[in-house]
Amino acid sequence: MSLFDLFAKRRHRQPVTGFCLALIGASLLASLSACNRTPTAPTTPSAQEWEIEGGWARPSQGTMGAVYFTLTNHSNSEDRLIEIQSPNAEAAEIHQTIEENGIMRMRPMGEITLAPEERLQMAPRGTHLMLIGLKGPLQPGKTVQLTLIFEQSPPVEITIPVKNAP
């Protein structure tokens, strides 16, 4: 079982928002402390507190590749994704797709800060991880290895399958 599988199989933690809203209706004062999930001081996120869901890489046609996944910070402190490394390519950059004068363009997002329970969602025509200078073609059945480097938490290694668009 790959690391990616382990992450994918982790039970998804439900956001507390709905619960908090209900409490606010009942008693505003009581809810203020009830909504604070973690009364202790923020700690450095552990690798286990990053959840990666729905990862896939598009089969490549040339030297560029596109990878999509959703990354969620389940820790109680903010952290920053500063770099992604891959043995499959010369470089890996997170790109944003933006429309300028009717033309779709890609722009590197640089470092990405994720607050507790915040997620970075990637999808075709939106945010994606671009692999630049592929060292071999990405074909269905193969995998892409990624190492996510954070400012605070230890690196997270993931294996992502290459497949046709789901």
Ligand SMILES: [Cu+2]
């Ligand atoms: Cu791109």
